[in-house]
Amino acid sequence: MEENKNKRYWQPAVFLFTQVSTWIAFPIVLALIFGKMLDKHYGTKPVIFLVLALFGFLFSCFGIVRVIRKYVKELKDLNKEK
Known part of the structure; x- marks a missing residue:
């Protein structure tokens, strides 16, 4: 059992990555695609594109902070157990 844990020491790092x-990728890319599409449709070149890019960036930052906080909490809980 202990050998199995040692063989997979890298999995949490890959999961976090x-x-x-x-x-990082999905919210920003989706915002840019939809922003460009909506700008073309409404003829508001680059207004909607820039606004959605900003929202995509902020949404990405929020998501990354959530993931990191959860990971830090798990590490603290793991250290308390030891």
Whole structure:
């Protein structure tokens, strides 16, 4: 059982990296795509694009902070157990 834990020591780091990367990529990319599309449709070039880019960035920051806080809390709880 202990050997199995030692073999997978890297998994939490990869999981955290994946979560943070997802929070960086998806909201910003979606905001940029929809912003460009809506600007083209309404003829408001670059207004909606910039506003949605800002919201996407803020949403990404919020998500990353949530993920990191959760991870830090888990680490603190793990250290209390030891």
